[in-house]
Amino acid sequence: MPSYEEVFRRSTEDPEGFWLDAARGIDWDVAPTRALDPARAPFYRWFPDGELNVCHNALDRHVDAGRGAQDALVYDSPVTGSRRTYSYAELRDRVAAFAGVLVGLGVGRGDRVVVYMPMVPEAVVAMLACARIGAVHSVVFGGFAANELAVRIDDARPKVVVSASCGIEGKRVVPYKPLLDSAVELAEHRPEACVVLQRPEYVAEPGPLDVDWEAAVREAEPAPCVSVAATDPLYILYTSGTTGKPKGVVRDCGGYAVALRWSMEAVYDVGPGEVMFTASDVGWVVGHSYIVYAPLLAGATTVLYEGKPVGTPDAGQFWRVAQEYGVKTLFTAPTAFRAIKKVDPEGELARQYDLGALTYLFLAGERLDPETYHWASELLGIPVVDHWWQTETGWPIVANPMGIEAAPVKAGSPTWPLPGWDVRVLDPAGKPVAAGEDGAIVVKLPMPPGALPTLWNDDDRFVASYLSAYDGFYLTGDGGHVDEDGYVFVMGRTDDVINVAGHRLSTGGMEEVLAAHPDVAECAVIGVADSLKGQVPRGFVVLKAGVASEPAVVEAELVQLVRDRIGAVASLKDVAVVAALPKTRSGKILRRTMRGIADGLDEPVPSTVDDATVLDALRPVLTRRPSAGEK
Numbered sequence: 001m002p003s004y005e006e007v008f009r010r011s012t013e014d015p016e017g018f019w020l021d022a023a024r025g026i027d028w029d030v031a032p033t034r035a036l037d038p039a040r041a042p043f044y045r046w047f048p049d050g051e052l053n054v055c056h057n058a059l060d061r062h063v064d065a066g067r068g069a070q071d072a073l074v075y076d077s078p079v080t081g082s083r084r085t086y087s088y089a090e091l092r093d094r095v096a097a098f099a100g101v102l103v104g105l106g107v108g109r110g111d112r113v114v115v116y117m118p119m120v121p122e123a124v125v126a127m128l129a130c131a132r133i134g135a136v137h138s139v140v141f142g143g144f145a146a147n148e149l150a151v152r153i154d155d156a157r158p159k160v161v162v163s164a165s166c167g168i169e170g171k172r173v174v175p176y177k178p179l180l181d182s183a184v185e186l187a188e189h190r191p192e193a194c195v196v197l198q199r200p201e202y203v204a205e206p207g208p209l210d211v212d213w214e215a216a217v218r219e220a221e222p223a224p225c226v227s228v229a230a231t232d233p234l235y236i237l238y239t240s241g242t243t244g245k246p247k248g249v250v251r252d253c254g255g256y257a258v259a260l261r262w263s264m265e266a267v268y269d270v271g272p273g274e275v276m277f278t279a280s281d282v283g284w285v286v287g288h289s290y291i292v293y294a295p296l297l298a299g300a301t302t303v304l305y306e307g308k309p310v311g312t313p314d315a316g317q318f319w320r321v322a323q324e325y326g327v328k329t330l331f332t333a334p335t336a337f338r339a340i341k342k343v344d345p346e347g348e349l350a351r352q353y354d355l356g357a358l359t360y361l362f363l364a365g366e367r368l369d370p371e372t373y374h375w376a377s378e379l380l381g382i383p384v385v386d387h388w389w390q391t392e393t394g395w396p397i398v399a400n401p402m403g404i405e406a407a408p409v410k411a412g413s414p415t416w417p418l419p420g421w422d423v424r425v426l427d428p429a430g431k432p433v434a435a436g437e438d439g440a441i442v443v444k445l446p447m448p449p450g451a452l453p454t455l456w457n458d459d460d461r462f463v464a465s466y467l468s469a470y471d472g473f474y475l476t477g478d479g480g481h482v483d484e485d486g487y488v489f490v491m492g493r494t495d496d497v498i499n500v501a502g503h504r505l506s507t508g509g510m511e512e513v514l515a516a517h518p519d520v521a522e523c524a525v526i527g528v529a530d531s532l533k534g535q536v537p538r539g540f541v542v543l544k545a546g547v548a549s550e551p552a553v554v555e556a557e558l559v560q561l562v563r564d565r566i567g568a569v570a571s572l573k574d575v576a577v578v579a580a581l582p583k584t585r586s587g588k589i590l591r592r593t594m595r596g597i598a599d600g601l602d603e604p605v606p607s608t609v610d611d612a613t614v615l616d617a618l619r620p621v622l623t624r625r626p627s628a629g630e631k
């Protein structure tokens with residue numbers, strides 16, 4: 001087995017050879033003769049002359065190879081008390097049937113389909129059905145409200161929306177259909193049809209655009225796989241930036257399939273027939289890559305879990321799932337482990353299950369705090385692997401690659417850059433910093449296959465957001481350092497993006513909502529440290545002169561407004577009316593200083609502050625810290 005150093009060196013010295021070799025892990029209709037196409041740099045393309053179908057690689061390929069009876073997908077839903085296993089052959093047939101439904105509705109290659117669904121197998125079926133016919137899916141996380149869905153519908157301009165009547169959050173039924181209806185109302189773009197999966201927990205009234213999932217599938221002609229260019233888009237996944245307008249991250253077909261397939265063995269050490277349980281949501285990149293595409297590309301079994309790590313029915317569900325299905329690799333966000341630890345600090349529930357098959361725990365989505373790392377390591381006695389990546393990158397940038405070589409762990413670091421990722425740390429002038437010094441974490445272009453080639457219909461924003469800060473580098477938006485042993489430490493975002501329970505959110509987007517309230521003169525939203533969710537947003541507003549309403553009334557209205565406009569996932573539960581916001585002499589709100597004070601850091605008053613008394617008056621409000629769930 002080559003060492004990490006050898007593999008990494010080959011990826012930098014011979015990237016063409018390295019990625020063409022990796023491309024052999026995929027079935028091509030037309031095999032690529034070249035890996036990287038730099039002709040339109042910085043819009044790099046991978047495998048420019050290759051043709052393939054990603055759904056074929058995820059399903060048909062394994063059936064054709066005689067493994068149709070093997071489990072492809074396990075659906076486990078403690079919130080509905082149901083579970084089901086789908087073999088590769090059965091999943092292929094279901095996907096082909098639903099692909100036929102989409103074709104019947106006029107969806108073809110390049111058309112967009114928005115998927116707004118809870119964690120049910122039909123969400124996976126809808127995604128793969130799009131891939132099968134060359135359509136482009138855009139999955140919207142179920143915790144977003146109608147307005148956010150409408151914004152995405154207007155940007156992606158889907159021919160069809162696929163949804164469900166409801167989701168289940170703990171014991172609560174969350175009707176999705178009314179949200180879908182108001183999103184379609186709000187959006188300027190009108191989809192031609194909405195396919196709705198009726199769930200028994202809430203049966204929705206069909207509207208004029210609606211097509212019933214079950215009835216449509218019964219009548220559909222199964223659709224075959226369509227060959228597409230490797231550079232064709234597979235999906236658009238919207239993610240938070242610094243404003244309320246989400247960025248439509250584009251994912252290509254060929255580069256993504258190659259990178260994911262490669263990562264399954266090299267990083268996650270999961271092969272055909274082995275079981276991967278990624279406890280996330282299909283609405284996030286982690287769900288796209290490691291619930292849906294990568295495990296199926298590798299011929300493994302993927303677990304689709306509908307529920308929380310704690311609550312319904314208890315905090316032992318991850319262990320139950322691990323035992324029941326023989327999970328080898330479990331992947332979730334650190335916040336899930338903090339939630340379990342809070343309820344079961346001694347790990348008594350874990351000890352009730354046979355976790356003999358569980359070989360690795362992978363964590364990502366936010367910084368893995370050393371305390372959670374140590375707790376999980378001691379509890380499970382297996383490698384606990386922190387790894388760092390983003391919606392934009394599609395797969396990990398930095399990880400401890402279990403299938404190549406397990407490096408000694410340094411708590412707080414996701415370890416080393418993976419092959420293809422040339423990670424650097426720069427100072428504001430664009431100069432490399434010394435080992436151990438903090439700066440902006442960037443990636444030298446070109447990025448490896450799988451990383452975003454651009455933003456949907458917005459090449460300019462792609463360049464402005466990611467490529468313009470440092471010439472020749474992709475700006476990750478994260479700050480941190482690389483130590484003398486090459487270990488990368490990712491310390492946090494350098495922009496207004498926050499991470500709440502592993503969910504990426506924009507404080508700028510929340511400020512836009514608060515500012516729209518008629519009583520609000522100005523506002524600031526900051527992310528403050530939270531022992532369970534990592535970060536939670538807090539809002540501070542100054543009211544217009546002469547507003548007669550009680551501050552508490554306005555505060556409650558503002559909390560509700562954010563929930564209505566962005567969605568419950570925003571988790572903004574604390575908005576305070578204050579007399580003034582601290583600013584620099586040029587009028588910029590001192591959000592970073594506010595955040596430092598709220599996090600209990602010993603923040604000195606910056607020299608640029610306009611009026612130090614404003615900051616002093618705010619200190620007691622900032623340091624009052626209701627924890628998640630208290631409000």
Ligand code: COA
Nearest residue numbers: 142143167169280286309333335336339365501502568569
């Ligand atoms: N549909 C509708 N509502 C949703 C939703 C969905 N798919 N997902 C979340 N919500 C709602 C929640 O019910 C909650 O509503 P509430 O304020 O009325 O209680 C709100 O959005 C916030 O959700 P969340 O931040 O997830 O908080 P939580 O208290 O429900 O759960 C954790 C906290 C830590 C248990 C949970 O976030 C978790 O397991 N996270 C780890 C896994 C993960 O999802 N990672 C993502 C990237 S890897």
Ligand code: AMP
Nearest residue numbers: 364365366367387388389390391490504
């Ligand atoms: P998302 O695009 O939703 O996956 O969020 C990406 C962001 O989450 C990154 O830019 C980081 O800020 C954060 N993040 C993800 N994984 C890690 C990690 N292992 N360590 C530190 N931060 C992380």
